[in-house]
Amino acid sequence: MSDGIGRWRVACHRPISYDIVEAPRLFHPQHRALLSAGRIENGRRFLVVDSNFARHHAEEMRAYFAHHRIEAKIVLFPGGEENKRVESYLEIMRELDAFPIHRRDEPIIAIGGGVLTDVVGFIASTYRRSVPHIKVPTTLMGYVDASVGIKTGINFNGHKNRLGSFEPPVRVLLDRSFLKTLPHRHVLNGVCEIIKLAIIKDAGLFRLLEEHGAESIAAKFQNPAGAKILDRAISAMLEELALNLFEEDLCRSVDFGHTFSHGLEERHEARLLHGEAVLLDIAVSTLIAEGRRLLSARETARIFRLIEELGIALATEVLDAELMWRSLLERIEHRNGLQRVPMPRSIGNCVFVNDIARREIESSVRALTGRICVQNEPILQR
Numbered sequence: 434m435s436d437g438i439g440r441w442r443v444a445c446h447r448p449i450s451y452d453i454v455e456a457p458r459l460f461h462p463q464h465r466a467l468l469s470a471g472r473i474e475n476g477r478r479f480l481v482v483d484s485n486f487a488r489h490h491a492e493e494m495r496a497y498f499a500h501h502r503i504e505a506k507i508v509l510f511p512g513g514e515e516n517k518r519v520e521s522y523l524e525i526m527r528e529l530d531a532f533p534i535h536r537r538d539e540p541i542i543a544i545g546g547g548v549l550t551d552v553v554g555f556i557a558s559t560y561r562r563s564v565p566h567i568k569v570p571t572t573l574m575g576y577v578d579a580s581v582g583i584k585t586g587i588n589f590n591g592h593k594n595r596l597g598s599f600e601p602p603v604r605v606l607l608d609r610s611f612l613k614t615l616p617h618r619h620v621l622n623g624v625c626e627i628i629k630l631a632i633i634k635d636a637g638l639f640r641l642l643e644e645h646g647a648e649s650i651a652a653k654f655q656n657p658a659g660a661k662i663l664d665r666a667i668s669a670m671l672e673e674l675a676l677n678l679f680e681e682d683l684c685r686s687v688d689f690g691h692t693f694s695h696g697l698e699e700r701h702e703a704r705l706l707h708g709e710a711v712l713l714d715i716a717v718s719t720l721i722a723e724g725r726r727l728l729s730a731r732e733t734a735r736i737f738r739l740i741e742e743l744g745i746a747l748a749t750e751v752l753d754a755e756l757m758w759r760s761l762l763e764r765i766e767h768r769n770g771l772q773r774v775p776m777p778r779s780i781g782n783c784v785f786v787n788d789i790a791r792r793e794i795e796s797s798v799r800a801l802t803g804r805i806c807v808q809n810e811p812i813l814q815r
């Protein structure tokens with residue numbers, strides 16, 4: 434509407450809502466969850482499926498769609514950070530374009546880890562300027578983090594997730610049994626994000642990890658305590674994401690562990706998984722927080738004890754204070770001019786700081802390297 438002086442205003446509020454639903458035995462022919470958000474009669478579905486996951490589930494997946502007489506085009510995608518690139522995005526896009534789907538009622542289905550759901554989410558957000566998509570995480574990282582929010586992305590120009598979008602899925606379907614085939618290293622990779630949430634947000638989750646973390650890792654989260662941990666981690670994650678879906682507020686507690694890790698992850702893509710880089714950042718940040726009296730010596734010790742008891746080895750050999758300082762400077766651009774680094778204030782609470790100095794990173798890196806060396810020495814030599 435014109436205000437009479439040659440100026441028009443457009444204002445629109447688009448409501449966002451989507452369900453994250455536990456859907457055990459997802460490919461059982463009687464279960465409709467996979468088809469629920471779209472047309473079934475004469476329906477078609479374009480699926481992108483992680484190839485390691487498909488090794489275990491391809492047959493039941495094809496049988497499922499055949500049973501429901503859905504024409505399914507299944508594109509296999511190899512996963513792994515090295516495949517999160519523009520070329521993969523374009524290749525899948527070409528396959529999609531060659532297999533037409535209705536713009537509204539034949540949602541794309543993304544079944545895989547965080548790499549796959551990030552790439553396919555970006556495809557969904559850009560194909561015909563947005564078509565609906567469903568996410569089905571098959572890694573722990575996807576289950577508690579990558580699939581539950583609305584961020585998509587691909588790596589570009591040597592930077593992680595430099596191209597991306599905010600694209601809400603129509604649904605996220607969780608089948609915990611998919612984690613059974615996940616390699617141990619990738620189970621731990623997801624656990625690193627759960628540790629993040631526990632330290633910065635949920636002291637109860639931290640205690641659960643102390644009491645049942647090791648047993649749940651061994652059971653690949655198929656045990657009752659493991660289910661409880663996952664449930665609590667998703668709830669904690671969503672509490673933070675839901676109020677700030679589009680990141681209007683750049684102070685985000687879930688960015689804990691995601692400041693110095695960026696540079697490490699970009700430099701050591703072949704060596705570090707996302708969660709492993711995040712945990713290194715968490716360890717250094719914990720020592721910085723202790724130096725600032727945000728964490729007591731006892732709380733700091735508790736955090737390192739938990740990491741050790743869960744059997745996660747910190748890759749301290751890649752720590753590099755200069756690289757981590759530069760990563761912080763780059764994050765200042767990303768966070769619009771301020772550091773806005775989330776730090777734990779005791780376990781389970783968060784504050785934001787804007788004045789981390791290079792020497793704090795240097796001394797924490799030195800202290801962490803020393804700490805791990807001492808821990809690794811045989812007890813008699815200590």
Ligand SMILES: NC(=O)c1ccc[n+]([C@@H]2O[C@H](COP(=O)([O-])OP(=O)(O)OC[C@H]3O[C@@H](n4cnc5c(N)ncnc54)[C@H](O)[C@@H]3O)[C@@H](O)[C@H]2O)c1
Pocket residue numbers: 483484485486511512513514517545546547548549551571572573574575578579580582583584585586594611612613614615616619622706707
């Ligand atoms: N969008 C977000 O909000 C968000 C949040 C956190 C992480 N991420 C992104 O997630 C990515 C990491 O995700 P990831 O750790 O799941 O990596 P990934 O997708 O590469 O999967 C890890 C490995 O597990 C294999 N795999 C997947 N499911 C399996 C199964 N059920 N059984 C056996 N093997 C299986 C894959 O083939 C791959 O080799 C990073 O790129 C990160 O940036 C995004």
